[in-house]
Amino acid sequence: MITIMANGKINLTLDVLGKRDDGYHEVEMVMQSINLSDKLTIEKIDICDIILDCVVKGVLNKKDNLIYKAADLFLRTYNIDCGVKISLEKNIPVAAGLAGGSTDAAAVLCGMNDLFGCGLSVETLCTLAAKLGSDVPFCVRGGTMLAKGRGEKLAPVASLPAGCAFVLIKPQLGVSTAWVYKNYQAQRVKKHPNNRLMLRELEDKNLNGVCGSLGNVLESVTIGAYPQLAAYKEKLCRYGAKAALMSGSGPSIFAVCENIQVARKVADRMRNDYAELEVYEAVPASARK
Numbered sequence: 001m002i003t004i005m006a007n008g009k010i011n012l013t014l015d016v017l018g019k020r021d022d023g024y025h026e027v028e029m030v031m032q033s034i035n036l037s038d039k040l041t042i043e044k045i046d047i048c049d050i051i052l053d054c055v056v057k058g059v060l061n062k063k064d065n066l067i068y069k070a071a072d073l074f075l076r077t078y079n080i081d082c083g084v085k086i087s088l089e090k091n092i093p094v095a096a097g098l099a100g101g102s103t104d105a106a107a108v109l110c111g112m113n114d115l116f117g118c119g120l121s122v123e124t125l126c127t128l129a130a131k132l133g134s135d136v137p138f139c140v141r142g143g144t145m146l147a148k149g150r151g152e153k154l155a156p157v158a159s160l161p162a163g164c165a166f167v168l169i170k171p172q173l174g175v176s177t178a179w180v181y182k183n184y185q186a187q188r189v190k191k192h193p194n195n196r197l198m199l200r201e202l203e204d205k206n207l208n209g210v211c212g213s214l215g216n217v218l219e220s221v222t223i224g225a226y227p228q229l230a231a232y233k234e235k236l237c238r239y240g241a242k243a244a245l246m247s248g249s250g251p252s253i254f255a256v257c258e259n260i261q262v263a264r265k266v267a268d269r270m271r272n273d274y275a276e277l278e279v280y281e282a283v284p285a286s287a288r289k
């Protein structure tokens with residue numbers, strides 16, 4: 001039996017460069033894993049089956065669960081003739097822009113690699129991961145990465161300055177990533193993030209510079225549809241965060257704070273003002289070992 005943590009992620013930047021012939025969008029983004037995480041336990045079973053001991057909001061059919069898809073892909077690819085039972089403690093909000101499903105799938109691949117002693121390299125796991133979703137390879141690696149292509153071409157970049165922390169808020173909306181990309185219109189974007197500048201600010205460990213370089217073009221779609229998200233961003237900054245941005249396709253917003261003490265104060269004030277929000281404090285997580 002093996003227990004493995006699955007970290008969520010936020011996007012420090014997210015730019016869409018264009019639409020590709022295969023239907024995906026070409027993106028360029030700086031991704032950061034965070035310690036808001038799910039916990040998975042995977043054990044071998046004698047029968048050739050995948051047993052899931054978990055409930056994921058909105059996922060009614062077991063075979064639609066990314067955990068099932070990842071386990072099935074692993075067993076089939078490596079001709080493993082036994083099964084697994086997987087239990088999940090779900091802490092990352094679903095359909096939130098925090099890669100909750102992608103990170104569970106990545107954890108299953110990494111966990112099964114260890115459990116069955118396959119000795120696969122990170123590169124091989126990432127190739128497998130890309131078959132499950134665009135964010136899954138990043139979730140295999142974690143840390144701070146520049147992602148290109150449809151999100152699967154990864155390069156490690158400098159980490160955030162030590163000590164900084166995040167407040168995450170999840171409004172009571174579920175936003176589908178497919179819907180957001182479908183409604184994306186480049187002409188409605190006022191400002192694109194400058195990824196080169198973001199990488200330089202990370203290199204310099206300049207938190208104010210990082211905050212000044214945050215940007216996500218998908219805000220034009222999701223905040224366009226749900227303007228209350230802009231009010232949450234403004235409130236987070238008024239309560240002491242340095243900056244706030246939507247993560248991924250949303251609707252979660254993260255705010256960057258100087259340290260965890262400030263993050264706790266900002267989080268408490270948001271909880272106090274908005275009973276309808278899920279509010280979390282988090283810190284950057286490093287790459288998977």
Ligand code: ATP
Binds near residue numbers: 065
């Ligand atoms: P992304 O990974 O693209 O950032 P997201 O964070 O917006 O996506 P997820 O929480 O990953 O959203 O969920 C996207 C969809 O995947 C959900 O609406 C749900 O239907 C489906 N899904 C399947 N398996 C899982 C799982 N184990 N956890 C969460 N969602 C899952």
